[in-house]
Amino acid sequence: MNRLKSRALSLLTLLFALCFSLPVFAGSVSGASVTVYNSGRALVKETRSATLPQGMASVVFKNIPATIDPTSVRASAKGMQVLGVQYDYLPISPNNLLERYVGKELTVILPDPTDANARTLRKATLLSMSKQQGPVFLVGKEVYVGAYEALLLPELPADLQREPTLTLTTKNQTASKRDVRLSYLMGGLTWRADYTLSVNRAGDEAVLDAWATLDNSSGRGFSNASLKLVAGQVQRETGGRMLRKANVASMEYAMADAAPQPREEAFSQFHVYSVPGYVNLTEHGTRQTSLFAASGIKVKQQLVSRYHAGAGQQGGPVKQNVQASLTFANSEKNSLGNPMPSGLVRVFMPASDGDMLLAGESSIGHVGPGGEVKLTLGQAFDVTVERSQTSFRKLGKNSFEMSWSLSVVNGKKTPQELRLTDFYSGQWNIVKADRKYSKPDARSVQFDLTVPPTAGKKPMVVNYTVQVTY
Incomplete structure (x- = not known):
């Protein structure tokens, strides 16, 4: 019984300390390493600096991809113990907005019943919201179900977020500024090979140029990152958390300049290519890098x-x-x-x-x-x-x-x-x-x-x- 009381007291102390301590915001990313798989996901390793107090602290990371797998997050720093990981992201969308206005008053623009070409603004209470059947309004004393032009909401709900946030609950030995190493899996990054085979006039010999085409639709960009590409079908379980796919409004195509070819090596039953130097990956875009070239190929x-x-x-x-x-x-x-x-x-x-x-x-x-x-x-x-x-x-x-x-x-x-x-x-x-x-x-x-x-x-x-x- 004394042991249970001790654990309960420790938990209450932890919650009290977190509730009354100010969050610590981690700095910008440095030293990012991105490993991209054919399957459409990537392993990201990055370093961010944070000034940590002694004892308990909440460390907040911004600029987190919306396609992250929160269960894969791992963090470490000297003298820092991670007690918990929390991922928060409820994007601003029509459905999320209306779900939070059920039972509240808003303004709805309705067709004017006296003039087919006119519209009228009415105060209404949102009674229910269905993705399939749409909203139901209480206008005055009447229930309205039907077409509407638009909705005007008086304010943005506080729990909706413009960007994802990752929060670590940590316990630190001393108060100091230190580098926090963060790693996680994310979706929205994939790569494939593109080949150009140029055949000679006789039709019996060719030159082959191999390129890696990297597509980023995650909404998260990476600057001056080291890049690895894994070729092969790495097993991926589908029963876990589904990752939200970002909508791609436009794709930027940027052909990479001629550069030294990546170093290729065997990795388990797969192959990995280490791209030399550092690359910049835009939030939504396509980048190519040379894999290898060969000539004198008999076809x-x-x-x-x-x-x-x-x-x-x-x-x-x-x-x-x-x-x-x-x-x-x-x-x-x-x-x-x-x-x-x-x-x-x-x-x-x-x-x-x-x-x-x-x-x-x-x-x-x-x-x-x-x-x-x-x-x-x-x-x-x-x-x-x-x-x-x-x-x-x-x-x-x-x-x-x-x-x-x-x-x-x-x-x-x-x-x-x-x-x-x-x-x-x-x-x-x-x-x-x-x-x-x-x-x-x-x-x-x-x-x-x-x-x-x-x-x-x-x-x-x-x-x-x-x-x-x-």
């Missing part, structure tokens, strides 16, 4: 057409899409071998006058050293594939045989590499084919063709028969 261009065959009889010809693709190996032998974070690859190729034009865009996932990059650039214009089912017969209750004839037209003046891939379910077997084929996996048959120019000539034809059991 292979190919046309690909895929078809998923059904299990029934089909009539009439079927036109297939033919996609232009480009592949290259991410290996040291191919002048690369760098970790390639997920992002967008823009491919440029030269026109007849040498002018480099956009030939397609394709997204890639994370590609590690030794992997292969596969890009789909768009639909071919001059090469077409049309197929017809030339025969179909049932072999049993769950089996059948069918024959296909694929007609390939190449309207270009040069031969084109084309890969035809057909997909089947169940057990299947090619019983006859007039072109060489392969089976890359259990579901597909593949024909790799070099299609000569066919303008004014007969198209190239591929015929084969397949038996399927399902």
Whole structure:
């Protein structure tokens, strides 16, 4: 019992000390370090100076991002013990304003019942507020539910805040000015990779420029901050506190000047890039920094057409899409071998006058050293594939045989590499084919063709028969 009384007395002493002590406001940020993840959040470490009294104190931090995760806040300073962390932010919004005026008087601008083009100002009491159905007013002795022009509130509720605030409850050994180190996770910061692949006139070699594109929509800027970028999908639990997303009114695009490339290193099962020097991140904006560049990359261009065959009889010809693709190996032998974070690859190729034009865009996932990059650039214009089912017969209750004839037209003046891939379910077997084929996996048959120019000539034809059991 004496122990419980002692704890209760200590708690009352703490509350009394805090109630009658003036808050201490921390200074501006210095030495900020920002680590940004692909997932849309960042780890921030910063230092702020504060003059702390001896004993109990409330240390208030302003300029806190609205997208902060309060449960991740950690603070430390020499001779300072953190007893509690409190995050306060109730933004000024129409719903928050009206919720605090329920039961209070305000002025509402209503349509004038005697003149369709006129408006009238009426004093009213807000009876209730619903986000879905709107407000209900008591005007005089009548309850009004309906359209209104605007609302005029006599004053701003005291608990609404223009900016977030973080308050630490601390116990300090001595009174002195000291640096408080603060770390926290926040949302609204994300990054991705953007690649520019410039292919030579022959179409077999390219130069690759890799950039990190950093987007900040958090409403919090960082000046002279050190920056790290983590590539990879770091596990994130979704059951915690939802972070408020800031509205982006405008995006400022600022291309970074040429600078030394970031230092890349392995981190757990991920990769981290340390950007040299210090950067400035605006409250709402986009910034790019170079990751790496490589030249002399051997690339292979190919046309690909895929078809998923059904299990029934089909009539009439079927036109297939033919996609232009480009592949290259991410290996040291191919002048690369760098970790390639997920992002967008823009491919440029030269026109007849040498002018480099956009030939397609394709997204890639994370590609590690030794992997292969596969890009789909768009639909071919001059090469077409049309197929017809030339025969179909049932072999049993769950089996059948069918024959296909694929007609390939190449309207270009040069031969084109084309890969035809057909997909089947169940057990299947090619019983006859007039072109060489392969089976890359259990579901597909593949024909790799070099299609000569066919303008004014007969198209190239591929015929084969397949038996399927399902």
